[in-house]
Amino acid sequence: MKKTKENPLAIVVAGIRLKNPVMTASGTFGYGSEFMPYTDLSKLGGIVVKGLSLKPRQGNPSPRIVETPCGMLNAIGLQNVGVEAFITDKLPKLKGVDTAVVANIFGETVDEYIEVAKRLDDTEGVSALEINISCPNVKKGGIVFGTDPFEAARVVSAVKKATRLPVITKLSPNVTDIRVMAKAVEDAGTDAVSLINTITGMVIDIEKRRPVLATSTGGLSGPAIRPIAVRMVWQVSQAVRVPIIGMGGIMSAKDALEFIIAGASAVQVGTANFVDPDISVKVVSGIAEYVERHGTTVKDLVGSLTTG
């Protein structure tokens, strides 16, 4: 009887096989290829690309970012090249890179989500879709899809019907009870949930008496929000059965392991990529070291938290 030594870092999330649980978060890693001079993309579990819409989007006026204590606000406004240019210009650059590529998508109407999903469905090199529901729903007067369980579920079931790819739904933390949102999208058929997106925040320039960001508010990310993100992952892990991808302020393997132990099958590294473009690979090796030292596997660590 031969026992093949399995990769202790490998994990399957929503049917996607990841060689390790570390992915890069949408909007913090461009379209992936920009990081080739700085890091070895093939060492990553996966790459989630910048959010894609049907048409190219120019994004918000500037200033778009401001640093905050242990974090930053961004109001990029989902600037992106559009799904078409992604497929023709950006995706080919990742050919030959041994990592899962996830396309993050969004729209201002359910139809727009459907169209982007359809366009990506027959695209080689895309392993899954991640639906960003933290977007203003133009038909509902700008209320974001991600704070209304009914609207969120609508988007998810529509996208599920439009694609054969696994669907990950990315949840907004700007809600009273994130379990309600997670259950709604689980019932709507999502294959996994990812969380958290940014938390709405504001910084004011007291000399000008104006918000620093041109759009007044922006999304808070970085280590400042990590305790909130870990809490939400833990809550969601007790509420749903679909796998969870955790994120929010991960700067090190230790941080990533907090999410995994809380219940995340995989993690995404976001803002940290700006601080050190090679940090995601460092997170992978830190997790490998921990798994080795404890004689365990990532699979066994997922949700291994004891409470009470």
Place this chain on the structure above:
Amino acid sequence: MKKTKENPLAIVVAGIRLKNPVMTASGTFGYGSEFMPYTDLSKLGGIVVKGLSLKPRQGNPSPRIVETPCGMLNAIGLQNVGVEAFITDKLPKLKGVDTAVVANIFGETVDEYIEVAKRLDDTEGVSALEINISCPNVKKGGIVFGTDPFEAARVVSAVKKATRLPVITKLSPNVTDIRVMAKAVEDAGTDAVSLINTITGMVIDIEKRRPVLATSTGGLSGPAIRPIAVRMVWQVSQAVRVPIIGMGGIMSAKDALEFIIAGASAVQVGTANFVDPDISVKVVSGIAEYVERHGTTVKDLVGSLTTG
């Protein structure tokens, strides 16, 4: 014609005259007198004492605190001496201190809120009540009063009927839309709102695979949450007419001024008191310097933000 030079820092909030807009936040300043060796209480606009319940409470098991990036989690469990011991033992120590004393109160039922409020109503030396609605509602299966507009309003109108003191309602940030909560308590008759209370968070010890806090989750405070708090104050200032007391991560006069410009008539300094027990007085002098340099008054600064 004689023009009396008015104190440019003075502000009236919910009928309470404050000599300056800086108060200390409940739970971070004990019962006030503990800080006498470290700072001059008479220089403060006001002191909000540790949350008071009808009976003494022993609080949560330990560990109760853990540091996080630019913040901390606490799960003190509202340990306090009870309203009776406050009146007989703690309050007399503040006699002669020229500052407004606000009693923060909470209960597990509406009746408990009412009884604490009544007990304080005829107590000399208390300028106002601050109602903490971020408490588990035992009759509603532990859902906190502060995340349900109907329950929050119930508490507020009950307390309003039970007291002649001005009532400040302290809002929880753990909600989808804090404006809805603010409007609910405004309609219920609150004289002011204060925000934000802590945001629920969690830190995991990856070696023990247990939460660091004995209660698993705790409340996040400190500069990490400031951008979220400023955003919420700004949102609430556009939704209600009652005055706002802003807080969350204030470490300096600059931070306090962000809240004031966003729409807060006064501010509370919390976690920062642990870092420097004299910091609240430093915030007062920093605001004085700003007001002087700009030839303005705190009153004119409130809500002076220009957007767009």
Place this chain on the structure above:
Amino acid sequence: MQEQRVEILYNEPVSSRYFRLGLKWKTSVIVPGHFVMLRVSDGLDPLLRRPFGVYKVLNAKGRDKLKGDGIELIYQVVGKGTGILSGKTPGEVLSVLGPLGNGFPVPHPSQDIVMIAGGMGIVPLYLFASTIKRGSLLFGARGKAQTLVAKDFKALGLKVRFATEDGSLGHKGYVTDLLSGAITPGTIVYACGPAPMLKKAAEICAKEGAQCYVSLERAMACGIGVCLGCAVKASAHNERENKNYVMVCSDGPVFESALIDWDRI
């Protein structure tokens, strides 16, 4: 007790992970067992002060040698805050809050004194020993490297017995193994170290009928009794006094061991 900005006199490694930190300190008398809260950076991360016991009073004058020109702390680099601290250089200025807490009670002249320390628990006991100048010390450590400060103890003329887990110095095993043999019902024991060691020491003393005082450690935010963060559960005995929790910073850090609920430490 005020917050003050004090100058660093020296900040020297004792070994790779242990440092002696000398601070200018003229203001207040230190009682053995007192601690101070240091702010290691003016930035926001780490946000909170870090507590450290006082090891020595420098150039102490007068009868009780507890007021001098400075104080010495000894710290182990374990994380972010102590890491930053180890990079500080003489002449830099630190914000210090203290002295804080309640020190060790003075023993009766007729009492036998046994001090028992684990790791960094040596710190407050040294200041105590240098004032009281009698008794013996049981010192437990991971290995030989950590026993360096024991030299200072020996210089006081006190008997020191070692226990190391790897047997590299003295008894091989736990320092509490040495305790029963060292005490009698009249002995007063002063203990400082990790919680499991203190628990064991408290048990042994209870069994042998010796008095026992422990100095506890707990994560702290304020250090002055207001955040209620550093609570430890009081024993049932204390519960009758209507104090279910005691605060390590303001009720302690030194407690009579019977006051603590050792099952929930």
Place this chain on the structure above:
Amino acid sequence: MQEQRVEILYNEPVSSRYFRLGLKWKTSVIVPGHFVMLRVSDGLDPLLRRPFGVYKVLNAKGRDKLKGDGIELIYQVVGKGTGILSGKTPGEVLSVLGPLGNGFPVPHPSQDIVMIAGGMGIVPLYLFASTIKRGSLLFGARGKAQTLVAKDFKALGLKVRFATEDGSLGHKGYVTDLLSGAITPGTIVYACGPAPMLKKAAEICAKEGAQCYVSLERAMACGIGVCLGCAVKASAHNERENKNYVMVCSDGPVFESALIDWDRI
């Protein structure tokens, strides 16, 4: 372009708020206008790197003097990050990402060159001037103290004219007041400084028919074109190319002034 940990050679005050920072740097050729992103602390606050232009290549060898043993930056202490930086000592190691961005275009040998700098805008222009070794500099500053680095410029043999708001040195007023008089339609202008100064310079050049290149500053998170945080609005002309926003870090920091929408800077 890689992230590297480099040693600090020196970190000396030029005046109370300005510092020269020398870094060991052997890896890559610097083009004038390049910048680097420094991490001022291994902690989490400040979280993001800080961008700084390259002022000098130290001990430069070879024809174009752009590869050497080190680089010198000049920075002004304005906040948290630069405050921490000013406390660093030689021998300490910093994480540096760079060189980044696109430098100044090389002028045609027949073109007249005018450089115009405001405050710290002097930094990239000095490296440019020391390579190109001709042209004149118009330098605007708050007062005399801020013009110290201009000495280096004069050492290159270039003509320098000053403008100070308080009139303490040279023209009393804005440095752009001097521009019309210094250029002709054939001139190529290189400008770096605060946005209002650049806007004015761009207007004057447009009016006089001179070519104008500006080096922009913008709050940055990544420095490598991926966060899309450092966007500035492109002019209508550029809008036709379907680029409504350009990124200062990766499309710039040097831009032809006509590409920028100066009304929304």
